[in-house]
Amino acid sequence: MPMNVEQARKVFERVTEAIISHKEYLTELDSAIGDADHGINMSRGFTKAQEKIKAGAYTEVGGVFKDVAMTLMGSVGGASGPLYGTLFMRMSMKFGTKQEVDSADFVEAFEEGLKGILALGKAQLEDKTMVDALTPALEAMKAAASNGEDLPAVLEKGIASAEEGMKRTIPLVAKKGRASYLGERSAGHQDPGATSTFLILSAMLEGLRE
Amino acid sequence: MIGILVVSHSAKAAEGIAEIASQMSGGIVPVCAVGGTEEGGLGTSVPGIVEALGGLLEKAEGVVLVPDLGSAVLSARSALEFLGDDAKKVLIVDAPVLEGAMMASVEASIGSSLERVAQVAGEARLLSKLSR
Numbered sequence: 001m002p003m004n005v006e007q008a009r010k011v012f013e014r015v016t017e018a019i020i021s022h023k024e025y026l027t028e029l030d031s032a033i034g035d036a037d038h039g040i041n042m043s044r045g046f047t048k049a050q051e052k053i054k055a056g057a058y059t060e061v062g063g064v065f066k067d068v069a070m071t072l073m074g075s076v077g078g079a080s081g082p083l084y085g086t087l088f089m090r091m092s093m094k095f096g097t098k099q100e101v102d103s104a105d106f107v108e109a110f111e112e113g114l115k116g117i118l119a120l121g122k123a124q125l126e127d128k129t130m131v132d133a134l135t136p137a138l139e140a141m142k143a144a145a146s147n148g149e150d151l152p153a154v155l156e157k158g159i160a161s162a163e164e165g166m167k168r169t170i171p172l173v174a175k176k177g178r179a180s181y182l183g184e185r186s187a188g189h190q191d192p193g194a195t196s197t198f199l200i201l202s203a204m205l206e207g208l209r210e
Numbered sequence: 211m212i213g214i215l216v217v218s219h220s221a222k223a224a225e226g227i228a229e230i231a232s233q234m235s236g237g238i239v240p241v242c243a244v245g246g247t248e249e250g251g252l253g254t255s256v257p258g259i260v261e262a263l264g265g266l267l268e269k270a271e272g273v274v275l276v277p278d279l280g281s282a283v284l285s286a287r288s289a290l291e292f293l294g295d296d297a298k299k300v301l302i303v304d305a306p307v308l309e310g311a312m313m314a315s316v317e318a319s320i321g322s323s324l325e326r327v328a329q330v331a332g333e334a335r336l337l338s339k340l341s342r
Contacts, residue, residue: 041253048248070257073288077219077246077253079281082288085256120287177280 001150002100003208008064009053011207016050018203019043019196026199029192033179037078038192045076045084062095079121079177080193083130084200086120087113103154107138107145114138127175128186130193132168136161137201155205162201166194212318212327213240213270215262216311217286218278219253221246223307231311235319240269241311254282259289263300272299272324274331276310301328309334 003011019026019042026039049071058064065088073085087110094109095101101109114134123129140161144154169191177193179186214231218224224245232241244262247253259275266273277283283302290297301324303310314331322330 044247044249044251073256073285074248074258075255077251077255077281079284081253081281082256082284086288086291120284 001152001208002102003061003106003151004100005058005061005064007208007210008061009058010210011204012046012053012064012068013050014203014207014210015200016046018199018206019046022196022199026192026196029190029195032189033174033182033186034192035078035178038080038196041076041078042080042196045072045081048075060095060097060099061101062092062098065089065092065095080130080196083117083121083193084196086116087134089113090116101151103141103145103149103151106151107141107154110138110141121176123176126172128169128172128179128191128194129174129176130191130197132172132191133162133165133194133197136165137197152205152208155201155208159198159201159205162194162198166190166198169194211239211270211321212314212324213242213266213273214311214314214318214327215259215266215273215275216241216243216245216307217254217259217275217282218243218245218307219280219282221250223278227308227311230308231315234312235315239315239318240266241315242266254285256285256288256292259285260292263289263293263296267296267299272301272327274314274318274324274327275300275302276305276307276314276331277302278307299324301325303328303331305331305334306337309337313337 023039023043030038049068052071069085069089090113091109094112123131137158141154141158144157174180174186216224216228224243228241228243244258310331313334317327317330
């Protein structure tokens with residue numbers, strides 16, 4: 001089952017709901033090691049993005065992703081704005097003029113998106129960032145897509161690996177962002193960025209299954 | 211002449227710093243400020259930076275961008291991706307934001323190149339305020 005424009009809209013509707021309903025949780029995680037704004041920033045950004053795509057008329061899946069990307073870059077305020085913005089912007093560029101995208105298209109685009117995030121934030125694996133959830137998610141999705149699995153099945157594999165990656169951030173010492181100023185004291189807490197990545201992927205699958 | 215863009219999480223901080231930097235060069239260097247989210251809260255906005263860079267590049271041949279920290283750096287890097295070929299005319303400097311903007315302004319006012327202005331701004335971190 002590929003994803004069309006209407007499904008892309010649904011996908012981001014569910015992502016927005018998930019971020020809003022986990023606002024306190026993300027903020028709580030961030031208050032342990034960051035500046036306690038991840039939940040608030042992400043909720044603001046996705047709420048704006050949701051308003052934008054609800055009002056927009058689209059013929060291409062990439063159009064939805066692009067509007068989400070631009071809105072996040074303008075209204076999140078923190079580092080997650082340009083980072084998630086870059087993910088969805090690169091994905092939209094890779095989707096090009098496609099009216100629907102299948103699992104192979106999605107995974108290719110996701111790979112471009114992750115490359116963009118790595119170039120921008122310069123984080124490496126185990127720096128205790130969203131990259132720790134995104135990287136295993138991509139690997140799992142790549143494997144599933146090359147076995148010819150459809151998009152929901154591919155996302156399911158990605159989510160499971162993102163969740164493991166997210167949990168693996170708990171003992172890590174942060175090397176990037178506000179948490180890195182805490183040094184050793186950042187260990188013992190789950191990374192908020194890796195957590196929001198897991199939430200986003202999970203909600204995307206929910207939207208896709210409707 | 212080279213222009214300067216101050217990027218801060220706070221619009222007020224960015225404007226204040228730009229005001230000081232501009233005064234250091236007697237107002238002859240184009241110095242702009244951008245800060246806050248699109249809703250006016252604390253944070254940085256990629257479209258806001260793209261717009262400010264576009265405006266500056268109409269009057270300056272290059273721009274030294276001085277970010278405060280964290281997402282200001284990431285937002286600035288993202289903004290460059292929207293500039294196409296003009297991205298080559300912008301250098302992001304790793305400097306304390308007030309001192310970097312001030313020193314860039316003075317250096318730009320004597321007609322220095324983009325690379326030179328960026329280098330001098332970067333040296334701002336060596337400024338000592340209390341010793342000697």
